[in-house]
Amino acid sequence: MAEGVVIRPEREADHPVIAEVVRAAFVGHPREVASFVERIRESDQSIPELAFVAEDSSGVIAHVMLSWVGVEGASRPGILNLTPMSVRPDRQRIGVGAQLIRDALGRVEEAGEPAVMVEGIAAYYPRFGFERASALDFISPHPTIPDEAFMVKRLRGYSPDLAGRIVYPAAFDTLGYQRPA
Numbered sequence: 001m002a003e004g005v006v007i008r009p010e011r012e013a014d015h016p017v018i019a020e021v022v023r024a025a026f027v028g029h030p031r032e033v034a035s036f037v038e039r040i041r042e043s044d045q046s047i048p049e050l051a052f053v054a055e056d057s058s059g060v061i062a063h064v065m066l067s068w069v070g071v072e073g074a075s076r077p078g079i080l081n082l083t084p085m086s087v088r089p090d091r092q093r094i095g096v097g098a099q100l101i102r103d104a105l106g107r108v109e110e111a112g113e114p115a116v117m118v119e120g121i122a123a124y125y126p127r128f129g130f131e132r133a134s135a136l137d138f139i140s141p142h143p144t145i146p147d148e149a150f151m152v153k154r155l156r157g158y159s160p161d162l163a164g165r166i167v168y169p170a171a172f173d174t175l176g177y178q179r180p181a
């Protein structure tokens with residue numbers, strides 16, 4: 001665990017520095033991902049109490065948010081999605097991301113949610129208990145997503161009828177996803 005790192009919910013005053021951290025982390029498409037964060041925050045799918053920062057003596061060093069995405073054909077209309085996940089480059093690979101994800105998943109579990117999905121690095125998320133979503137009968141929101149990058153973590157209360165076709169909300173347009181008409 002990284003020394004002196006505190007995880008706490010994001011506050012409005014953090015928004016500008018969060019945008020800086022997001023832009024620095026997603027160096028290949030900084031504007032798109034920073035505006036994705038804003039679109040999620042402004043949307044009906046936003047869950048303000050499930051957006052978190054990691055902070056050390058230098059300020060905010062990482063950010064993650066959970067928000068709703070749709071699930072068609074399932075017993076519930078939505079599932080929590082963990083995205084985007086950003087660690088400031090000078091604090092990467094020292095365990096900050098892991099600390100933030102574990103803390104966020106703990107708070108999700110406390111809130112009684114039965115599952116979380118992620119579209120992300122296939123070599124990273126399984127250590128937190130994420131599994132291939134297709135093996136759990138989820139259908140990917142977009143054909144360009146590699147099967148191994150589409151993952152779900154089952155939590156207490158998970159049941160197979162939560163699986164269905166994931167539908168990304170409008171905020172994902174920012175990342176170039178086209179939703180079905």
Ligand SMILES: CC(C)(COP(=O)(O)OP(=O)(O)OC[C@H]1O[C@@H](n2cnc3c(N)ncnc32)[C@H](O)[C@@H]1OP(=O)(O)O)[C@@H](O)C(=O)NCCC(=O)NCCS
Binds near residue numbers: 092095123
């Ligand atoms: C990916 C990211 C969130 C991981 O957070 P982190 O705090 O740097 O990672 P941790 O210290 O918790 O874990 C380190 C391990 O993560 C894995 N990892 C980190 N980045 C990785 C990458 N781009 N590809 C594959 N594995 C990666 C490695 O196994 C690494 O172990 P190593 O140091 O032995 O190589 C962070 O590096 C980041 O913000 N990257 C840029 C933005 C991004 O890609 N976000 C995630 C999109 S799903």
